[in-house]
Every structure is written in structure tokens, then in C-alpha cells.
Amino acid sequence: MGKNVGTIDRAVRIIAGVVLIALVxxxxxxxxxxxxxxxxxxxxxxxxxxxxxxxxxxCPMK
Known part of the structure; x- marks a missing residue:
């Protein structure tokens, strides 16, 4: 199970996740x-x- 999420994608996901959880x-x-x-x-x-x-x-790494 290698990484397939890049750094910009990870940052966007963290922000989206925190915002959605904050809506609770x-x-x-x-x-x-x-x-x-x-x-x-x-x-x-x-x-x-x-x-x-x-x-x-x-993810840029292979």
C-alpha cells in the first residue's frame, strides 16, 4: 500500500476535513x-x- 496522495492534495484534504468536522x-x-x-x-x-x-x-514519488 504505497502513497498516492501528494502534498498539495493532502493539504486540501486536511483543510476540507477540519472544516467539515467543525460544522458539527x-x-x-x-x-x-x-x-x-x-x-x-x-x-x-x-x-x-x-x-x-x-x-x-x-504523489511525485514512485
């Missing part, structure tokens, strides 16, 4: 904000299963 506590306060765990987890791990299925790779 402020704003509309719906439980749908917990979906932000997925982009946050894939950014921290550096591997996205959807990228593998689609054959994408934003």
Missing part, C-alpha cells in the same frame, strides 16, 4: 460533518482507496 460543532450542527473524518484520515495516511480504484496518483 458550529454552523448548522448536523451530523453530516463527521464525513470530514474520511478526507482527514486519507490525508494523514497518504493513501486514498478511491484514487487506487480510479488509477490516479498525485
Amino acid at each position: 460543532f458550529v454552523g448548522p450542527q448536523t451530523p453530516w460533518g463527521w464525513i470530514g473524518i474520511i478526507p482527514l484520515a486519507t490525508a494523514l495516511i497518504g493513501w486514498c482507496p478511491a484514487y487506487r480504484l480510479l488509477g490516479l496518483n498525485t
